[in-house]
Amino acid sequence: MGNAPMRWWAWIPILWMGWSCQSPPPPPSSSSPPPILLRTERPAFSADSAYKWIETQLHFGPRIPGTSAHAACAEWLVAELQRRGARVTQQRGTFRGTPIRNIIAAFGADSMRPRVLLSAHWDSRPWADRDPTQGNAPVPGANDGASGVAVLLEVARHLSQNALPYAVDIIFWDAEDLGREGVEDSYCLGSQYWLAHPEPFPPSSYAWGIHLDMVGGRQAVFPQEAYSREYAPNLLNHIWQVARLLGYERIFIPLSGEPITDDPYYLSSKGGIPMVNIIQRDPMGKGFFPEWHTTRDDISVIDRATLQAVGETLIAFLYSFSPQTLSP
Template sequence: MKNLYFLASIAFIALLTSCGDDKSKQESKEQPKEVFVPQFNSDSAYAYVKKQVEFGPRVPNSKNHTETGNYLIEKLKSFNWEVQEQNFEATTFDNQLLYLRNIIASYNPKKSKRILLAAHWDTRPFADKDNDRIEEPILGANDGASGVSVLLEIARVINTYDSLDLGVDIIFFDGEDWGERPNEYIQPTNGLESWWCLGSQYWSKNKHEPKYSAYYGILLDMVGGENAKFYKEGYSMESAPSIVNKVWNRGAELGYSRYFINQPGGQITDDHYFVNKYGKIPMIDIIPMDPTDGSFGAFHHTHDDNMDIISKQTLKAVGETVLHVLYNE
C-alpha cells in the first residue's frame, strides 16, 4: 500500500513538473528575449556629414576626393575595423578616365554569417538639375555624405560596445554619381551596363574576396533629408522582399513609420541593383524616391544639396532602424 502511495505521489509531482515546463515554454514563446541595442548618436552622424562637406565636392580625380577617401579610411581604422582599398579605373559617358577606389571595412571578419551595408561616397561633377552654375560640382550633403555618415556612426557604435555576434561589412562605393545627363542617353561601353554606379558594378564582378557572400545587404542613399519618405523600392522588393519588410517593420516598431512608408515605390538603378544581379547578394535600397513622379526632392543634383537640408531626425530614424535590424539578427 505504501508503495502505491509512493508511486502516486511521484506521478503527481511529475505531472506538476511537466505542467510547469509547458507553462515556462509557453511564456518563453510569448516573451521573446530582450536584446540590448546601443544608442545611435544623431549628433555624431551629423558631424560626419559636415566633415565630408567641408572637404568640398568629392568628385573623382580631384584633391577633395582623395583627401576624403583618406579620411574615411583612417576613421574606420580608428574604430578597429579591418579596412581594404579596391582601386580600379573606369571611363565615363563623356570619355573621362577616372581613378576610383571602393573602401571596404569589416567587423568580425571570421564570422561566417555576414550583413553587408553600403553607400556611395563620391559626388556629382555637375549640377545638371540647377538653373545656375550648372557646370560646377555639387557638395552632396545628402546625395553621398548622409549615407556614409550613418554607416560611420554605426561602425563607431558597434566598435564601442563590441557585442554584436555576427560579421558586418561596410562598402563605400566610388563613382556612383558620374552618370549621363538627363535626356542624353549614351550606350555604355567597356563592359558597363550603366554609366552610373561604377564602383558597385566593378565590385560585384571583382569582389574583394573571391568567395565573399552575405546573408543580405542594405544600401543607404540620400538618407539625411528633412522629412524624407522612404517607400519600398521596386528592385528591392523583387530581390529581397523579406528584408525590405524586416527593415520597414522594425522602423515602424521604433516609431519611424512617417519615414518608412509601407507602400510600394518605383524602381531605381542604384548600387543595390548590381550587387543583386552580379554579386548574387539580396540587397535592398533605402532611398527617398517619390513613386508618383520618380523624383528625389528639389535638392537633387543642385547646389541646394548642402547642410541646410540635412536633418538629425532623419539620420537617427535610418541609423537606429538599421542598428536594431543588426542586433536582432
C-alpha cells in the same frame, strides 16, 4: 558612449499589428505577418554624430573621383574606420576610364560566414545638372552621398563597442554619381568594378545587404524600392516592421516604390547579393528630393530627425536579426 556589455537575453516579444492606419488596429488574422522580436538593449544611435560627419565630408569639398579633395576625404574615411577597429581594404583601379577607390571595412573575423554588407556611395556628383542656373558647378552632396556614409560611420562606432555575433562589412562605393541621363550603366561604376574584381570577399560571402542613399533629407520618406522588393522581400519587410515598431512608420512608408538603378541593383542582379536600398523618393512621382543634383544639396537640406530614424532603425535591426535567423 557607454561600453557596458549588452545583455543578450533581454528580449521582448512585440506583436506585429499590420500596416493599417485605422484606429483601433484590426486583430491579427492568419494573413498577418508573424510577430517580430526586437532586442530591447542595443546601442543608442547619435544623429548629432552623423550630422557632424556629414559636415566633415562637406569640409573636404566635392568628392569627385580624381581630385585632391576626394583623395583627402578617402584618407580620412580610412582612418575613421580603422579607429573603429575595422580591417580596411582600399580597392584602387580604373573602370571605363574612371579612377575607382572603393573603401571596404571588415568587422568580424575574415573566416566568418555568412557576412552582411552595409554600403553607401561616398563620391559626389561633378555636375549640378538639375540646377536652374549653375548646371556646370559641382554638387556638394550633403544628402546625395555624405548622409549614407555618415550614418554608417556612426553604426561602425557601435560595431566596435558592441560586436555583433556575425561579420559585417561596410563598403563605401566610389564613382556612383558620374552617370549621364539615358547612358546605360554609366552610374554605379565603383560597385560594377567591385563585381568584376571582388575583394577581399566574393559576393557569395554575403547573406544579404543594406544600402543607404539620401538618408538625411528634410521630411524624407522611404517607399519600398522595387528592386529591393524583388530581390530581398523578407529582409525589406523586417526593416520596415522595425521602423514601424520604433514609431517611424511615416518615414518608412509601406508603399511600393519605383525601381531605382543604384548600387544595390547591380549587387543584387549581377552579384546575387539580396540587397535592400533605403533611399528617399517622393511617392507622388516628384523625384528624389527638391535639391537633388543641384548646388543646394548642402548641409541646409539635412535634418537630424531623418538621420535618427534611419540610424536607429538600422541599429535595432542589426542587433535583433542575423543571417542565421533571417532569410532575405
